[in-house]
Amino acid sequence: MDGNSIVIQLENVSFSYRNGESVMGNLQFELRQGEKLGLIGPNGSGKTTLLHIIMGLLKPSSGTVRIFDKPVESEQDFRIVRQKVGFLFQNADDQLFSPTVLEDVAFGPLNLGKNPEEARQMSLKTLKALNLNGFEDRITHNLSGGEKKLVALATVLVMKPDVLLLDEPATGLDEHTNIRIIDILNSLDTSYVIVSHEYDFLARTTRDIYSMQGGKIEYNGRSENLHSHYHRHPHGKAPHGHD
Amino acid sequence: MIHESLANGHSQIHRLDPRLKIIFATVYSFIIALSDRFPTLFAALALSFLLIGLARLNLQEVLRKVVLVNGLILLFWVVLPLTFTGEPLFYLGPLAVTREGILLSAKITIKSNAILLFFIALIATTSIATLGYALNRLRIPEKIVHLLLLTYRYTFVIEQEYARLIRAAKIRGFRAGNNMHTYRTYAYLIGMLLVKATARAERVHQAMVCRGFKGKFYCLHEFSFSRPEKIWSALMSIAIIGLGIVEWMEIA
Structure with missing residues (x-):
């Protein structure tokens, strides 16, 4: 694929809940190969809905979803999409359902048809790459919030997706875990979309930032030019520098 | 728990x-x-x-x-x-x-x-996890095994949710007694737990589907x-x- 090919494209997509309440109307969205895109917006603006539509978890009321230049509609189409597009859920407890970490990370590769030994090797390699050596036999529900998030990321990365969708990856994490996740994301050459309401996090992980409000997406600009001055103060009043 | x-x-x-x-x-x-x-x-x-x-x-x-x-x-x-x-x-x-x-x-x-x-x-x-995989190897129907493993996994999450609800009630001065208010509060609490558990089941299933789940579980363990x-x-x-x-x- 050349550097500019479109990987995800939504054309005139509308979505409304069963009660008729419209979340988005005639939305246009595009992600190109290699792009790292941030999507910011208040609660209820439809960010998560957008990601769910891309994954085929929600059906748009109208419009077309094209992924890797093919229109996707049926569950069968989306099954193929899900092998190439990784989705990190907002809540890691929803993503990690196996008793042990290794089992959970190996779940995806096993579904892709790898044999148990291959799946195990792939999982161990991914855990190692995320600096989670020795986590394989840990019990998932005993992990801390930050560890759960990192393992959840491992369960997605192990499937070697071409595109990543991350739903609020920074929410509720301490600064240390946040920095680890930022480093991991910056080291990936996968294209990704990060949905967040934390500007700071998006500025450190993405290049272009879009905002979403009332079901419409608007380009905000390059993240480095847009640094707003609402930053969080994770260190409280202790002396610290700003980068 | x-x-x-x-x-x-x-x-x-x-x-x-x-x-x-x-x-x-x-x-x-x-x-x-x-x-x-x-x-x-x-x-x-x-x-x-x-x-x-x-x-x-x-x-x-x-x-x-x-x-x-x-x-x-x-x-x-x-x-x-x-x-x-x-x-x-x-x-x-x-x-x-x-x-x-x-x-x-x-x-x-x-x-x-x-x-x-x-x-x-x-x-x-x-451990319950190992037990689950052993049952799987003994050809106990998969549905039963995964019911056991998922119940085990999410008991902790539901327990936390229960503790959160109880805490929310307590900090607003709730004290259990033998009266209608207590019974109603507990009924709401249990109802809320059920609603939350259903919503969570939905999300867990979605997350599994996103990782290629097609209704079949594979076992990693060899004994x-x-x-x-x-x-x-x-x-x-x-x-x-x-x-x-x-x-x-x-x-x-």
């Missing part, structure tokens, strides 16, 4: 192939449940104690579990000797305490404790049936057959 405190030992029993433990624990429970003679039951109880010893478990912990079950058995001792027809041993006021009633209560007590101890020695020394397993199988088979002989050949 589920502590698995006995699963983390290092005895030989802990290391045994869990499939073997499940099979023998099941066969043993059936044999003992069907046995009716005291020599068999006492022999079985001795065997269970022996296994508890070999598993090198924290005896206090074992005792706590045994006491819990025997609390229930106490009920049998209150009811059975008075209600079972047979030869009266002595009278408690107008009520006759029968010999048969007492013997039956004793049998139930020994049976329950023998089976319980056997299960503690063999099954409680395996090995090697030398120690062979020796243990032989010994346990002999013990269980021995118990069977004592019971049905009416030896001793």
Whole structure:
């Protein structure tokens, strides 16, 4: 694929809940190969809905979803999409359902048809790459919030997706875990979309930032030019520098 | 909520192939449940104690579990000797305490404790996760195995949610009492837990679908049936057959 090919494209997509309440109307969205895109917006603006539509978890009321230049509609189409597009859920407890970490990370590769030994090797390699050596036999529900998030990321990365969708990856994490996740994301050459309401996090992980409000997406600009001055103060009043 | 405190030992029993433990624990429970003679039951109880010893478990912990079950058995001792027809041993006021009633209560007590101890020695020394995979390997239907594993995984999450709801009620001054307000609050709480659990099940399923889940689970675990397993199988088979002989050949 050349550097500019479109990987995800939504054309005139509308979505409304069963009660008729419209979340988005005639939305246009595009992600190109290699792009790292941030999507910011208040609660209820439809960010998560957008990601769910891309994954085929929600059906748009109208419009077309094209992924890797093919229109996707049926569950069968989306099954193929899900092998190439990784989705990190907002809540890691929803993503990690196996008793042990290794089992959970190996779940995806096993579904892709790898044999148990291959799946195990792939999982161990991914855990190692995320600096989670020795986590394989840990019990998932005993992990801390930050560890759960990192393992959840491992369960997605192990499937070697071409595109990543991350739903609020920074929410509720301490600064240390946040920095680890930022480093991991910056080291990936996968294209990704990060949905967040934390500007700071998006500025450190993405290049272009879009905002979403009332079901419409608007380009905000390059993240480095847009640094707003609402930053969080994770260190409280202790002396610290700003980068 | 589920502590698995006995699963983390290092005895030989802990290391045994869990499939073997499940099979023998099941066969043993059936044999003992069907046995009716005291020599068999006492022999079985001795065997269970022996296994508890070999598993090198924290005896206090074992005792706590045994006491819990025997609390229930106490009920049998209150009811059975008075209600079972047979030869009266002595009278408690107008009520006759029968010999048969007492013997039956004793049998139930020994049976329950023998089976319980056997299960503690063999099954409680395996983590629930491992147990699930062993059941899978023993060709127990997948749906049952995954029901067990997912229940185990999300019990903790639901417990946390319950604790959060209770805390939310408490910090607003809720105190349980015997009144309509208390009952209504608990009903809301349980209802809320159900709603949350359903919503979570939906999200967990979505997350699984996103990772390529097509309704089939694959098992990562391989168990090995090697030398120690062979020796243990032989010994346990002999013990269980021995118990069977004592019971049905009416030896001793």
